[in-house]
Amino acid sequence: xxxxxxxxxxxxxxxxxxxxxxxxxxxxxxxxxxxxxxxxxxxxxxxxxxxxxxxxxxxxxxxxxxxxxxxxxxxxxxxxxxxxxxxxxxxxxxxxxxxxxxxxxxxxxxxxxxxxxxxxxxxxxxxxxxxxxxxxxxxxxxxxxxxxxxxxxxxxxxxxxxxxxxxxxxxxxxxxxxxxxxxxxxxxxxxxxxxxxxxxxxxxxxxxxxxxxxxxxxxxxxxxxxxxxxxxxxxxxxxxxxxxxxxxxxxxxxxxxxxxxxxxxxxxxxxxxxxxxxxxxxxxxxxxxxxxxxxxxxxxxxxxxxxxxxxxxxxxxxxxxxxxxxxxxxxxxxxxxxxxxx
Numbered sequence: 047x048x049x050x051x052x053x054x055x056x057x058x059x060x061x062x063x064x065x066x067x068x069x070x071x072x073x074x075x076x077x078x079x080x081x082x083x084x085x086x087x088x089x090x091x092x093x094x095x096x097x098x099x100x101x102x103x104x105x106x107x108x109x110x111x112x113x114x115x116x117x118x119x120x121x122x123x124x125x126x127x128x129x130x131x132x133x134x135x136x137x138x139x140x141x142x143x144x145x146x147x148x149x150x151x152x153x154x155x156x157x158x159x160x161x162x163x164x165x166x167x168x169x170x171x172x173x174x175x176x177x178x179x180x181x182x183x184x185x186x187x188x189x190x191x192x193x194x195x196x197x198x199x200x201x202x203x204x205x206x207x208x209x210x211x212x213x214x215x216x217x218x219x220x221x222x223x224x225x226x227x228x229x230x231x232x233x234x235x236x237x238x239x240x241x242x243x244x245x246x247x248x249x250x251x252x253x254x255x256x257x258x259x260x261x262x263x264x265x266x267x268x269x270x271x272x273x274x275x276x277x278x279x280x281x282x283x284x285x286x287x288x289x290x291x292x293x294x295x296x297x298x299x300x301x302x303x304x305x306x307x308x309x310x311x312x313x314x315x316x317x318x319x320x321x322x323x324x325x326x327x328x329x330x331x332x333x334x335x336x337x338x339x340x341x342x343x344x345x346x347x348x349x350x351x352x353x354x355x356x357x358x359x360x361x362x363x364x365x366x367x368x369x370x371x372x373x374x375x376x377x378x379x380x381x382x383x384x385x386x387x388x
Contacts, residue, residue, distance in 0.1 A: 051302055052241035058098070058107050058171050059302065059319055064130045067172045067318070068307070070261045074194040075165060081202050083168060084125065085190035089152065090177045090313035092141045095163040095309065098170055099123045099137060110170075130305065134234060135166045141310055168192030168357075172303070176316040178209070178231065180194035182269075186231045186314065188212055195266045195320055197299060199279060217348035234314060239306035246353050247342075248322065249289045249297040263297065263322045268297075271354055291358045293365045296325040298338075329369040333379040336370035339363055 074082050100123060101109040111127040122140040127133070138159050145148040167175055176191040183187045185208045193201040206213050209227065213219040234240070249270040252261055260268075269273045270289045289295070292354055304317040342363060345355060373379045 047245075049240040049242045049305070052239045052275060052306075054239070055105060056241065057101055057239065057304060057306065058105070058173060058317070060109060060172065064109075064172060066223055067265070068131055069168055070265055071168055071172075071192075071194040072255075073260045075168060076190070078194075081200065082194050083155065083161065083192045084201060084205055084302050085160050085177070086206060087177075087189050087311075087313075089141055090179065090308060090315075091156050091160040091164040091167065091190065092138055092309040093308050093310050093313075094175065094177070094315060095167040096123060096140050098167050099126045101169060102126070114257055126170070133169070134151075137166065164192055166192065168194060171317070173317040173319040176318070178314040178316055180232070180312065181208070184232065185209065185228070189313070191316075193318075196318070197264070197266070197268050197320065198246075198272050200275070203278075215352070217346065217352050219261055231314060234305060234307050236307045236309045237346055239304060241305075242303050242387070243300060244303065245298060245300040247355070247358055248297040249291060249295050249358060250297055252290050252292075252295055265320060265322055268299075271357070285288040289357065291328055291361045293361070296323075296358060296362055296365075297368055298323045298325060298328055325365065329366065330343065332373065334375060335366045339366035339370060342366070343368075 087312070099110070099112065103112045103123070103126065107131045110362050111129065112123045113125040113127075114121040115124045116236070123137055125134055125136045128135070138155075139153070141152055141155070142150055143153045161379075164175075174191070174193045174195060176193065177189050177320050178186045179189040185204065187208050188204050190205070191201065193199075193204075203368070209231065210224050213223070216223075248264065248268050251270055254378070269275065272278055298321075300321050300323070302319040303316060304319075306317075328338070343353070343360060345353065350359070
């Protein structure tokens with residue numbers, strides 16, 4: 047699984063791409079509707095948006111300003127103002143009601159209220175957010191969320207599925223990951239969130255069309271590898287024509303994935319923050335070209351197929367090898383293979 051402990055302050059990352067990402071996410075929500083945002087149970091979305099608002103205000107106080115229901119700093123957030131986008135959102139009442147002299151109760155939540163809360167959460171964070179809920183059969187199910195920029199899968203194809211059915215196309219999932227991942231989800235404590243990373247290679251078109259002005263790097267949907275989003279059927283869709291594969295059109299697409307359990311509903315929030323980095327930018331980092339070439343050559347055949355490696359690997363490896371050689375010749379990185387294992 048490759049998970050590691052996540053410090054609380056690292057749950058959500060905000061950077062200088064925030065405004066651009068949120069324009070893409072808002073465009074997706076406005077144009078795709080319930081294809082990218084949907085809920086089955088309602089209450090986790092209310093809990094999530096309050097957890098998210100509290101976190102963002104605490105972690106990034108100059109970027110997120112809040113108004114509370116009273117002067118007490120412990121009172122629930124009533125509204126949040128996002129400085130980078132000059133946008134305000136009114137939050138729904140919190141999930142937990144009561145206190146002081148009365149009992150604490152979980153209130154009922156309507157579908158419209160929950161969907162609005164989920165939309166606010168989606169526009170506060172740069173992460174896609176998936177809600178996983180344990181079923182009566184002890185399996186975890188994808189029960190809602192906002193999946194705006196997944197790149198190569200669609201919420202409407204996965205919503206309602208059990209975790210093992212979601213990952214049916216992932217190489218070696220059933221053989222190596224199914225049992226351990228199921229056990230991990232059942233045992234994940236509220237106070238011990240985790241994080242992991244993965245990566246893939248993406249090709250962007252040399253000229254943009256469709257949503258190109260909004261999303262020229264195809265953060266939301268990789269049409270080059272998957273074909274039109276509306277015609278997508280499985281792992282890779284129908285390519286309308288062979289892609290132009292050059293160093294200029296190659297991107298590293300990497301996901302920073304977080305898992306944390308909400309304390310009231312018990313739902314697990316799967317956060318997916320995606321970064322799309324030009325390969326031409328990446329190879330300027332010392333030792334990166336050689337290490338990346340080694341990683342790509344080390345893919346098992348099932349992984350190579352899953353990542354559509356046959357489409358781009360020859361061009362990618364030739365370019366990485368060239369850049370690695372140039373770094374070695376310039377003394378930027380030493381040839382460590384000749385000194386191994388000393």
